[in-house]
Amino acid sequence: MSDGQERVNGGGVGGEGGGVVPAQNGSGAPEGGVYDWFRRGSKLLEQGHPAAAEQLLARAAEAEPHSRSIRETLARAQFDAGLYAAALENFRAVALADPADDYAQFGWGVAAARLGDFETSAEHLALAVAMRPESEHYRAALRQTRATLAARAGAFGPLLPGAPGYSAPPTGQDETR
Structure with a gap:
């Protein structure tokens, strides 16, 4: 562990511990190449870690902006992370x-x-x-x-008092207008 970020929860992304922070080299970039980032990001997404997956997949998409499979997987991770x-x-x-x-x-x-x-x-x-x-x-x-x-x-008629989204008409205004 060169910078202390390779292992979280007992292991790196590909390790036995199922950690969620990608292994990084000394420059802060994830280890490996685009395909490695895509595979690790996909695995993180499958394991229920969309925010961590989004980080790796965004890096992969930056390197390969025309890859539809990377962009689609990135979009899934972003959606699951609430980045609509x-x-x-x-x-x-x-x-x-x-x-x-x-x-x-x-x-x-x-x-x-x-x-x-x-x-x-x-x-x-x-x-x-x-x-x-x-x-x-x-x-x-x-x-x-x-x-x-x-x-x-x-299409379903006006909202009735007490229904979600109902707002009462302002008081003191002429309702015959």
């Missing part, structure tokens, strides 16, 4: 590079929904569902987005 705007941009880049990538369209849609852009969400989720209609996960996300759009448009 960054995830949206990476899912978007993958989908623009390959419009037939149903997972990238799905990712773009769910990230847009998390950011409150339900119109964009519905568009990309509908594309994902059209490409893979058998995916219940895709269909459920599209139903949720469409229900949100319908509720915002008042």
